[in-house]
Amino acid sequence: MTTPTTSRSTGTRATRVIGIAAIVMSAWLSLFGLVLSPADVAQGDAVRIMYVHVPSVWLAYLAFIVTAICSVWVLVARGRVPGVDRVAGASAEIGVVFMAVTLVSGMLWGRITWGVYWQWDARLTTTALLFITYIGYLAVRGLEGSPEQRARRSAVVGVVAVAEIPLVHWSVRLWRSLHQEATVLDTDLDVDIDGLMLFTLFVGVIAFTLWFVWFVLHRARVMALAALVEERSLDEALAERAAEVPAGGQN
Amino acid sequence: MSTPPGVVATARMIAARDLRIEWRARVVTNQVIPFAAVNMVLFAFAVDDTGALGRLAPGLVWLTVMFSLLLCAQRAFAIESADGALEALRVAGVDPVGIFLGKATALAVQLFALAAVMVLAALILYDLDPPAGGVVVLVTSAICATCALAATGTIYAGLAAGVSGRETLLPLLVVPVVSPVLIGATRAVEAALGTGGTAVADGWPWVGLLAVVAVASAVVGALTFGSAIRD
Numbered sequence: 001m002t003t004p005t006t007s008r009s010t011g012t013r014a015t016r017v018i019g020i021a022a023i024v025m026s027a028w029l030s031l032f033g034l035v036l037s038p039a040d041v042a043q044g045d046a047v048r049i050m051y052v053h054v055p056s057v058w059l060a061y062l063a064f065i066v067t068a069i070c071s072v073w074v075l076v077a078r079g080r081v082p083g084v085d086r087v088a089g090a091s092a093e094i095g096v097v098f099m100a101v102t103l104v105s106g107m108l109w110g111r112i113t114w115g116v117y118w119q120w121d122a123r124l125t126t127t128a129l130l131f132i133t134y135i136g137y138l139a140v141r142g143l144e145g146s147p148e149q150r151a152r153r154s155a156v157v158g159v160v161a162v163a164e165i166p167l168v169h170w171s172v173r174l175w176r177s178l179h180q181e182a183t184v185l186d187t188d189l190d191v192d193i194d195g196l197m198l199f200t201l202f203v204g205v206i207a208f209t210l211w212f213v214w215f216v217l218h219r220a221r222v223m224a225l226a227a228l229v230e231e232r233s234l235d236e237a238l239a240e241r242a243a244e245v246p247a248g249g250q251n
Numbered sequence: 252m253s254t255p256p257g258v259v260a261t262a263r264m265i266a267a268r269d270l271r272i273e274w275r276a277r278v279v280t281n282q283v284i285p286f287a288a289v290n291m292v293l294f295a296f297a298v299d300d301t302g303a304l305g306r307l308a309p310g311l312v313w314l315t316v317m318f319s320l321l322l323c324a325q326r327a328f329a330i331e332s333a334d335g336a337l338e339a340l341r342v343a344g345v346d347p348v349g350i351f352l353g354k355a356t357a358l359a360v361q362l363f364a365l366a367a368v369m370v371l372a373a374l375i376l377y378d379l380d381p382p383a384g385g386v387v388v389l390v391t392s393a394i395c396a397t398c399a400l401a402a403t404g405t406i407y408a409g410l411a412a413g414v415s416g417r418e419t420l421l422p423l424l425v426v427p428v429v430s431p432v433l434i435g436a437t438r439a440v441e442a443a444l445g446t447g448g449t450a451v452a453d454g455w456p457w458v459g460l461l462a463v464v465a466v467a468s469a470v471v472g473a474l475t476f477g478s479a480i481r482d
Contacts (some may be wrong), residue, residue: 015366065267075475075478078478079478079479112391129427129430130427132423132426132427133424133427133428134301135423135426136420136423136427139420139424140410140420141424142426143411143414144415145414145421149294149481152477152479152481153410153476153478155476155478156406156475157407157410157424159471159474160403160406160471160475160476161428161430163467163471164427164428167431167463167464167467168427168430169433170431170460171430171431171435172431172434172462174434174457174460175438179428183446233285
Protein backbone atom coordinates (compact mmCIF):
# COMPACT_ATOMS: atom_id res chain seq x y z
CA MET A 1 0.00 0.00 0.00
CA THR A 2 2.85 2.36 0.81
CA THR A 3 5.03 1.21 -2.09
CA PRO A 4 4.24 4.08 -4.49
CA THR A 5 5.20 6.62 -1.82
CA THR A 6 8.43 4.93 -0.73
CA SER A 7 9.67 4.44 -4.28
CA ARG A 8 9.22 8.10 -5.10
CA SER A 9 12.48 9.98 -5.62
CA THR A 10 13.15 13.69 -5.94
CA GLY A 11 15.47 13.06 -8.89
CA THR A 12 14.43 13.16 -12.53
CA ARG A 13 16.37 12.93 -15.74
CA ALA A 14 16.62 16.74 -15.80
CA THR A 15 18.00 17.03 -12.25
CA ARG A 16 20.52 14.27 -12.96
CA VAL A 17 21.77 16.13 -16.03
CA ILE A 18 21.97 19.39 -14.04
CA GLY A 19 23.75 17.59 -11.18
CA ILE A 20 26.35 16.05 -13.48
CA ALA A 21 26.85 19.42 -15.20
CA ALA A 22 27.32 21.08 -11.79
CA ILE A 23 29.96 18.50 -10.79
CA VAL A 24 31.80 18.93 -14.10
CA MET A 25 31.72 22.74 -13.81
CA SER A 26 32.92 22.56 -10.19
CA ALA A 27 35.87 20.38 -11.22
CA TRP A 28 36.59 22.85 -14.00
CA LEU A 29 36.37 25.74 -11.51
CA SER A 30 38.80 23.97 -9.14
CA LEU A 31 41.27 23.39 -11.96
CA PHE A 32 41.12 26.98 -13.23
CA GLY A 33 40.78 28.63 -9.81
CA LEU A 34 43.50 26.70 -8.02
CA VAL A 35 45.96 25.77 -10.79
CA LEU A 36 45.62 27.51 -14.15
CA SER A 37 44.64 31.09 -13.23
CA PRO A 38 47.54 33.35 -12.21
CA ALA A 39 48.15 34.72 -8.71
CA ASP A 40 47.42 38.45 -8.31
CA VAL A 41 50.36 40.87 -8.40
CA ALA A 42 49.37 42.54 -5.14
CA GLN A 43 47.37 39.86 -3.33
CA GLY A 44 49.19 36.71 -4.38
CA ASP A 45 47.27 33.47 -3.99
CA ALA A 46 44.70 35.14 -1.71
CA VAL A 47 42.93 36.34 -4.83
CA ARG A 48 41.73 32.76 -5.39
CA ILE A 49 39.16 33.32 -2.60
CA MET A 50 37.41 35.50 -5.18
CA TYR A 51 36.41 32.41 -7.19
CA VAL A 52 34.28 31.25 -4.26
CA HIS A 53 33.30 34.65 -2.85
CA VAL A 54 31.92 36.29 -6.00
CA PRO A 55 29.86 33.28 -7.21
CA SER A 56 28.46 32.85 -3.65
CA VAL A 57 27.34 36.45 -3.39
CA TRP A 58 25.82 36.21 -6.86
CA LEU A 59 24.02 33.03 -5.87
CA ALA A 60 22.76 34.45 -2.55
CA TYR A 61 21.29 37.52 -4.23
CA LEU A 62 19.84 35.40 -7.06
CA ALA A 63 18.21 33.18 -4.42
CA PHE A 64 16.71 36.16 -2.59
CA ILE A 65 15.41 37.64 -5.86
CA VAL A 66 13.73 34.31 -6.65
CA THR A 67 12.24 34.28 -3.12
CA ALA A 68 11.00 37.86 -3.58
CA ILE A 69 9.36 37.15 -6.95
CA CYS A 70 7.71 34.01 -5.56
CA SER A 71 6.59 35.96 -2.45
CA VAL A 72 4.83 38.61 -4.55
CA TRP A 73 3.22 35.80 -6.55
CA VAL A 74 2.02 34.11 -3.34
CA LEU A 75 0.54 37.38 -2.04
CA VAL A 76 -1.24 38.13 -5.33
CA ALA A 77 -2.64 34.57 -5.40
CA ARG A 78 -3.55 34.87 -1.68
CA GLY A 79 -1.40 31.90 -0.69
CA ARG A 80 -3.07 29.37 -2.92
CA VAL A 81 0.02 28.45 -4.97
CA PRO A 82 1.82 25.81 -2.84
CA GLY A 83 4.38 25.06 -5.57
CA VAL A 84 5.50 28.69 -5.78
CA ASP A 85 5.63 28.92 -1.98
CA ARG A 86 7.89 25.87 -1.83
CA VAL A 87 10.26 27.36 -4.42
CA ALA A 88 10.37 30.59 -2.33
CA GLY A 89 11.27 28.59 0.79
CA ALA A 90 13.81 26.35 -0.92
CA SER A 91 15.46 29.33 -2.57
CA ALA A 92 15.70 31.26 0.71
CA GLU A 93 17.29 28.29 2.49
CA ILE A 94 19.96 28.02 -0.18
CA GLY A 95 20.38 31.81 -0.18
CA VAL A 96 21.05 31.82 3.57
CA VAL A 97 23.69 29.08 3.24
CA PHE A 98 25.49 30.90 0.44
CA MET A 99 25.16 34.24 2.23
CA ALA A 100 27.03 32.61 5.12
CA VAL A 101 29.70 31.38 2.66
CA THR A 102 29.88 34.93 1.25
CA LEU A 103 30.36 36.52 4.68
CA VAL A 104 32.97 34.01 5.87
CA SER A 105 34.95 34.04 2.61
CA GLY A 106 34.70 37.84 2.46
CA MET A 107 35.98 38.21 6.02
CA LEU A 108 38.91 35.87 5.38
CA TRP A 109 39.75 37.71 2.18
CA GLY A 110 39.39 41.05 3.99
CA ARG A 111 41.77 39.96 6.74
CA ILE A 112 44.43 39.19 4.15
CA THR A 113 43.80 42.22 1.92
CA TRP A 114 42.75 44.96 4.36
CA GLY A 115 44.31 43.59 7.54
CA VAL A 116 40.91 43.45 9.26
CA TYR A 117 38.03 40.98 9.16
CA TRP A 118 35.36 43.64 9.01
CA GLN A 119 34.93 47.03 7.34
CA TRP A 120 31.80 49.03 8.04
CA ASP A 121 31.10 49.68 4.40
CA ALA A 122 27.62 49.67 2.92
CA ARG A 123 27.94 46.44 0.95
CA LEU A 124 29.22 44.39 3.88
CA THR A 125 26.80 45.79 6.42
CA THR A 126 23.79 45.40 4.13
CA THR A 127 24.81 41.81 3.41
CA ALA A 128 25.10 41.02 7.13
CA LEU A 129 21.70 42.55 7.94
CA LEU A 130 20.15 40.75 4.99
CA PHE A 131 21.57 37.48 6.26
CA ILE A 132 19.84 37.99 9.63
CA THR A 133 16.61 39.04 7.88
CA TYR A 134 16.47 35.80 5.91
CA ILE A 135 17.19 33.76 9.02
CA GLY A 136 14.03 35.46 10.34
CA TYR A 137 12.25 34.53 7.10
CA LEU A 138 13.13 30.88 7.64
CA ALA A 139 11.92 31.12 11.25
CA VAL A 140 8.56 32.43 10.00
CA ARG A 141 8.33 29.49 7.60
CA GLY A 142 8.68 27.20 10.59
CA LEU A 143 5.71 28.70 12.44
CA GLU A 144 2.57 26.74 13.17
CA GLY A 145 -0.54 27.16 11.01
CA SER A 146 -2.12 25.97 7.80
CA PRO A 147 0.04 25.78 4.63
CA GLU A 148 -1.78 28.81 3.15
CA GLN A 149 -1.28 30.81 6.33
CA ARG A 150 2.40 29.93 6.42
CA ALA A 151 2.79 30.81 2.73
CA ARG A 152 1.17 34.23 3.20
CA ARG A 153 3.09 35.07 6.37
CA SER A 154 6.46 34.16 4.89
CA ALA A 155 5.59 35.99 1.66
CA VAL A 156 5.02 39.19 3.68
CA VAL A 157 8.46 38.81 5.25
CA GLY A 158 9.95 38.07 1.80
CA VAL A 159 8.48 41.28 0.38
CA VAL A 160 9.49 43.48 3.35
CA ALA A 161 13.02 42.02 3.22
CA VAL A 162 13.41 43.09 -0.40
CA ALA A 163 12.06 46.58 0.30
CA GLU A 164 14.66 46.78 3.05
CA ILE A 165 17.72 46.23 0.80
CA PRO A 166 17.93 49.69 -0.84
CA LEU A 167 16.99 51.50 2.40
CA VAL A 168 19.64 49.73 4.46
CA HIS A 169 22.25 50.19 1.76
CA TRP A 170 21.46 53.88 1.38
CA SER A 171 21.41 54.60 5.12
CA VAL A 172 24.69 52.78 5.77
CA ARG A 173 26.31 54.66 2.88
CA LEU A 174 25.12 57.99 4.31
CA TRP A 175 26.37 56.91 7.72
CA ARG A 176 29.80 55.97 6.39
CA SER A 177 30.12 59.19 4.42
CA LEU A 178 30.19 61.00 7.77
CA HIS A 179 32.80 58.72 9.24
CA GLN A 180 35.28 58.70 6.36
CA GLU A 181 38.50 57.40 7.85
CA ALA A 182 41.92 58.32 6.47
CA THR A 183 42.54 54.76 5.49
CA VAL A 184 45.66 53.56 3.73
CA LEU A 185 43.89 50.38 2.82
CA ASP A 186 41.85 50.17 -0.31
CA THR A 187 38.39 49.33 1.00
CA ASP A 188 37.42 47.82 -2.32
CA LEU A 189 38.11 44.20 -3.05
CA ASP A 190 38.44 44.93 -6.76
CA VAL A 191 41.52 43.53 -8.39
CA ASP A 192 42.99 44.04 -11.82
CA ILE A 193 41.27 41.21 -13.56
CA ASP A 194 43.00 39.62 -16.51
CA GLY A 195 41.24 37.53 -19.12
CA LEU A 196 41.85 34.14 -17.50
CA MET A 197 40.72 35.36 -14.08
CA LEU A 198 37.52 36.72 -15.59
CA PHE A 199 36.92 33.45 -17.39
CA THR A 200 37.47 31.51 -14.12
CA LEU A 201 34.97 33.77 -12.36
CA PHE A 202 32.51 33.13 -15.16
CA VAL A 203 32.98 29.36 -14.75
CA GLY A 204 32.37 29.81 -11.00
CA VAL A 205 29.13 31.71 -11.56
CA ILE A 206 27.86 29.02 -13.96
CA ALA A 207 28.85 26.20 -11.59
CA PHE A 208 27.18 27.84 -8.58
CA THR A 209 24.04 28.66 -10.58
CA LEU A 210 23.75 25.01 -11.63
CA TRP A 211 24.08 23.97 -8.00
CA PHE A 212 21.37 26.47 -7.10
CA VAL A 213 18.93 25.05 -9.66
CA TRP A 214 19.74 21.49 -8.56
CA PHE A 215 19.28 22.28 -4.88
CA VAL A 216 16.04 24.24 -5.38
CA LEU A 217 14.45 21.48 -7.47
CA HIS A 218 15.33 18.77 -4.97
CA ARG A 219 14.48 20.83 -1.89
CA ALA A 220 11.11 21.95 -3.30
CA ARG A 221 10.27 18.32 -4.10
CA VAL A 222 11.32 17.19 -0.62
CA MET A 223 9.00 19.87 0.77
CA ALA A 224 6.18 18.61 -1.46
CA LEU A 225 6.75 15.05 -0.21
CA ALA A 226 6.85 16.25 3.41
CA ALA A 227 3.50 18.00 2.88
CA LEU A 228 2.12 14.81 1.33
CA VAL A 229 3.31 12.72 4.28
CA GLU A 230 1.73 15.18 6.69
CA GLU A 231 -1.53 15.03 4.78
CA ARG A 232 -1.62 11.29 4.31
CA SER A 233 0.00 9.92 7.41
CA LEU A 234 -3.06 10.18 9.64
CA ASP A 235 -5.40 8.66 7.04
CA GLU A 236 -2.98 5.84 6.31
CA ALA A 237 -2.28 5.15 9.96
CA LEU A 238 -6.01 4.90 10.61
CA ALA A 239 -6.49 2.64 7.58
CA GLU A 240 -3.59 0.41 8.67
CA ARG A 241 -4.98 0.24 12.18
CA ALA A 242 -8.41 -0.64 10.82
CA ALA A 243 -6.84 -3.42 8.75
CA GLU A 244 -4.89 -4.74 11.75
CA VAL A 245 -7.74 -4.89 14.25
CA PRO A 246 -9.84 -7.67 12.63
CA ALA A 247 -6.68 -9.69 11.96
CA GLY A 248 -5.64 -9.31 15.59
CA GLY A 249 -9.13 -10.25 16.68
CA GLN A 250 -9.01 -13.54 14.74
CA ASN A 251 -5.66 -14.64 16.18
CA MET B 252 -27.95 49.57 5.85
CA SER B 253 -25.32 52.15 6.66
CA THR B 254 -22.18 52.37 4.51
CA PRO B 255 -19.00 51.07 6.13
CA PRO B 256 -16.58 53.76 7.37
CA GLY B 257 -13.64 54.70 5.12
CA VAL B 258 -10.00 53.79 5.74
CA VAL B 259 -9.20 57.04 7.57
CA ALA B 260 -12.29 56.84 9.80
CA THR B 261 -11.51 53.19 10.60
CA ALA B 262 -7.89 54.06 11.39
CA ARG B 263 -9.00 56.88 13.66
CA MET B 264 -11.42 54.62 15.53
CA ILE B 265 -8.83 51.83 15.96
CA ALA B 266 -6.15 54.30 17.09
CA ALA B 267 -8.54 55.93 19.58
CA ARG B 268 -9.55 52.53 20.93
CA ASP B 269 -5.90 51.39 21.36
CA LEU B 270 -4.97 54.64 23.07
CA ARG B 271 -8.05 54.38 25.32
CA ILE B 272 -7.01 50.84 26.32
CA GLU B 273 -3.51 52.15 27.09
CA TRP B 274 -4.96 55.09 29.04
CA ARG B 275 -6.97 52.69 31.21
CA ALA B 276 -4.41 49.89 31.57
CA ARG B 277 -1.32 52.18 31.70
CA VAL B 278 1.06 49.43 30.58
CA VAL B 279 3.40 51.74 28.66
CA THR B 280 3.36 54.35 31.43
CA ASN B 281 3.78 51.97 34.35
CA GLN B 282 5.90 49.23 32.82
CA VAL B 283 7.62 50.13 29.54
CA ILE B 284 8.77 53.67 30.43
CA PRO B 285 10.29 52.54 33.76
CA PHE B 286 12.04 49.69 31.91
CA ALA B 287 13.40 52.17 29.36
CA ALA B 288 14.50 54.56 32.11
CA VAL B 289 16.39 51.88 33.97
CA ASN B 290 18.15 51.08 30.68
CA MET B 291 19.39 54.67 30.56
CA VAL B 292 20.76 54.24 34.09
CA LEU B 293 22.39 50.92 33.21
CA PHE B 294 24.11 52.50 30.20
CA ALA B 295 25.77 54.91 32.62
CA PHE B 296 27.04 51.95 34.68
CA ALA B 297 28.33 50.26 31.53
CA VAL B 298 30.08 53.32 30.08
CA ASP B 299 31.11 55.03 33.35
CA ASP B 300 32.40 58.21 31.67
CA THR B 301 30.20 61.32 31.58
CA GLY B 302 31.92 62.75 28.50
CA ALA B 303 31.50 59.51 26.54
CA LEU B 304 27.89 59.17 27.76
CA GLY B 305 27.13 62.63 26.40
CA ARG B 306 28.52 61.70 23.00
CA LEU B 307 26.69 58.35 22.99
CA ALA B 308 23.40 59.77 24.32
CA PRO B 309 21.47 59.95 20.98
CA GLY B 310 22.36 56.35 20.14
CA LEU B 311 21.47 55.14 23.63
CA VAL B 312 18.11 56.95 23.51
CA TRP B 313 17.16 55.33 20.21
CA LEU B 314 18.45 51.89 21.15
CA THR B 315 16.20 52.11 24.21
CA VAL B 316 13.24 53.22 22.08
CA MET B 317 13.92 50.31 19.69
CA PHE B 318 13.93 47.78 22.53
CA SER B 319 10.76 49.34 23.92
CA LEU B 320 9.17 49.07 20.46
CA LEU B 321 9.44 45.30 20.75
CA LEU B 322 7.51 45.36 24.03
CA CYS B 323 4.91 47.88 22.84
CA ALA B 324 4.28 46.11 19.52
CA GLN B 325 3.90 42.79 21.31
CA ARG B 326 1.45 44.43 23.70
CA ALA B 327 -0.50 46.06 20.84
CA PHE B 328 -1.42 42.62 19.50
CA ALA B 329 -1.68 40.85 22.83
CA ILE B 330 -4.79 42.97 23.48
CA GLU B 331 -6.18 41.74 20.15
CA SER B 332 -5.43 38.04 20.29
CA ALA B 333 -6.32 37.52 23.96
CA ASP B 334 -10.07 37.43 23.27
CA GLY B 335 -10.11 37.11 19.50
CA ALA B 336 -10.67 40.84 18.88
CA LEU B 337 -8.69 40.82 15.63
CA GLU B 338 -10.81 37.97 14.25
CA ALA B 339 -13.95 39.84 15.32
CA LEU B 340 -12.78 42.94 13.44
CA ARG B 341 -12.16 40.88 10.32
CA VAL B 342 -15.48 39.07 10.59
CA ALA B 343 -17.12 42.49 10.85
CA GLY B 344 -15.53 43.34 7.50
CA VAL B 345 -13.22 46.05 8.83
CA ASP B 346 -10.67 47.08 6.20
CA PRO B 347 -7.21 45.63 7.12
CA VAL B 348 -5.54 48.81 5.82
CA GLY B 349 -7.58 50.79 8.35
CA ILE B 350 -6.62 48.34 11.11
CA PHE B 351 -2.94 48.64 10.16
CA LEU B 352 -2.94 52.45 10.02
CA GLY B 353 -4.90 52.72 13.27
CA LYS B 354 -2.71 50.36 15.23
CA ALA B 355 0.48 51.89 13.79
CA THR B 356 -0.72 55.39 14.70
CA ALA B 357 -1.51 54.39 18.29
CA LEU B 358 1.88 52.70 18.56
CA ALA B 359 3.62 55.76 17.09
CA VAL B 360 1.94 58.05 19.65
CA GLN B 361 3.09 55.80 22.52
CA LEU B 362 6.63 55.55 21.15
CA PHE B 363 6.82 59.31 20.65
CA ALA B 364 5.87 59.88 24.29
CA LEU B 365 8.46 57.31 25.32
CA ALA B 366 11.15 58.92 23.13
CA ALA B 367 10.34 62.34 24.64
CA VAL B 368 10.80 60.97 28.16
CA MET B 369 14.07 59.27 27.15
CA VAL B 370 15.47 62.48 25.62
CA LEU B 371 14.59 64.30 28.85
CA ALA B 372 16.21 61.52 30.87
CA ALA B 373 19.37 61.79 28.72
CA LEU B 374 19.45 65.58 29.18
CA ILE B 375 19.26 65.18 32.96
CA LEU B 376 21.29 62.01 33.52
CA TYR B 377 24.06 62.57 30.96
CA ASP B 378 24.47 66.28 31.61
CA LEU B 379 23.79 67.55 28.07
CA ASP B 380 23.70 71.18 27.02
CA PRO B 381 21.73 71.30 23.75
CA PRO B 382 21.73 74.29 21.38
CA ALA B 383 18.46 76.27 21.40
CA GLY B 384 17.82 75.87 17.66
CA GLY B 385 17.77 72.08 17.73
CA VAL B 386 14.21 71.61 18.93
CA VAL B 387 12.62 71.56 15.46
CA VAL B 388 15.06 68.93 14.13
CA LEU B 389 14.64 66.95 17.34
CA VAL B 390 10.84 66.88 17.20
CA THR B 391 10.59 66.30 13.43
CA SER B 392 13.12 63.48 13.47
CA ALA B 393 11.38 61.88 16.47
CA ILE B 394 8.01 62.01 14.69
CA CYS B 395 9.42 60.42 11.50
CA ALA B 396 11.43 57.82 13.43
CA THR B 397 8.56 56.75 15.67
CA CYS B 398 6.23 56.47 12.64
CA ALA B 399 8.77 54.26 10.84
CA LEU B 400 9.33 52.09 13.92
CA ALA B 401 5.60 51.82 14.58
CA ALA B 402 4.79 50.81 10.97
CA THR B 403 7.46 48.09 10.92
CA GLY B 404 6.56 46.88 14.41
CA THR B 405 2.87 46.67 13.47
CA ILE B 406 3.51 44.57 10.33
CA TYR B 407 5.60 42.00 12.19
CA ALA B 408 3.66 41.95 15.45
CA GLY B 409 0.45 41.44 13.43
CA LEU B 410 2.13 38.62 11.53
CA ALA B 411 3.28 36.89 14.72
CA ALA B 412 0.09 37.60 16.71
CA GLY B 413 -1.34 34.53 18.38
CA VAL B 414 1.52 32.29 17.28
CA SER B 415 3.51 30.43 19.91
CA GLY B 416 7.13 31.56 20.01
CA ARG B 417 6.32 35.12 18.92
CA GLU B 418 8.21 36.66 21.85
CA THR B 419 11.54 35.46 20.48
CA LEU B 420 10.62 35.74 16.81
CA LEU B 421 9.59 39.40 16.84
CA PRO B 422 13.03 40.85 17.76
CA LEU B 423 14.71 38.72 15.08
CA LEU B 424 12.31 40.05 12.45
CA VAL B 425 12.10 43.68 13.53
CA VAL B 426 15.66 44.64 14.53
CA PRO B 427 17.44 44.20 11.15
CA VAL B 428 14.63 46.01 9.33
CA VAL B 429 14.66 49.05 11.62
CA SER B 430 18.44 49.54 11.41
CA PRO B 431 18.06 52.49 8.96
CA VAL B 432 15.80 54.16 11.55
CA LEU B 433 18.42 53.72 14.26
CA ILE B 434 21.11 55.21 12.00
CA GLY B 435 18.96 58.15 10.87
CA ALA B 436 17.42 58.99 14.23
CA THR B 437 20.74 58.78 16.08
CA ARG B 438 22.48 61.12 13.63
CA ALA B 439 19.57 63.58 13.56
CA VAL B 440 19.38 63.76 17.35
CA GLU B 441 23.17 64.06 17.50
CA ALA B 442 22.90 67.18 15.33
CA ALA B 443 19.94 68.53 17.32
CA LEU B 444 21.64 68.06 20.69
CA GLY B 445 25.07 69.08 19.41
CA THR B 446 26.73 65.94 20.81
CA GLY B 447 28.45 64.79 17.63
CA GLY B 448 30.27 68.03 16.89
CA THR B 449 27.93 68.72 13.97
CA ALA B 450 25.74 71.76 13.30
CA VAL B 451 21.96 71.57 13.83
CA ALA B 452 21.35 71.96 10.08
CA ASP B 453 23.32 68.73 9.45
CA GLY B 454 20.38 66.89 10.97
CA TRP B 455 18.00 67.60 8.07
CA PRO B 456 19.35 65.02 5.57
CA TRP B 457 18.81 62.41 8.29
CA VAL B 458 15.27 63.63 8.84
CA GLY B 459 14.80 63.13 5.09
CA LEU B 460 16.06 59.57 5.35
CA LEU B 461 13.71 58.91 8.26
CA ALA B 462 10.75 60.35 6.34
CA VAL B 463 11.49 58.07 3.35
CA VAL B 464 11.76 55.01 5.63
CA ALA B 465 8.51 55.97 7.41
CA VAL B 466 6.60 56.35 4.14
CA ALA B 467 8.07 53.13 2.67
CA SER B 468 7.22 51.15 5.83
CA ALA B 469 3.68 52.53 5.89
CA VAL B 470 3.10 51.71 2.20
CA VAL B 471 4.52 48.17 2.48
CA GLY B 472 2.53 47.65 5.67
CA ALA B 473 -0.73 48.86 4.12
CA LEU B 474 -0.20 46.55 1.13
CA THR B 475 0.77 43.42 3.05
CA PHE B 476 -0.96 43.64 6.43
CA GLY B 477 -4.15 41.98 5.20
CA SER B 478 -2.15 38.91 4.11
CA ALA B 479 -0.16 38.90 7.34
CA ILE B 480 -3.17 38.67 9.68
CA ARG B 481 -5.49 36.46 7.63
CA ASP B 482 -6.02 32.92 8.98
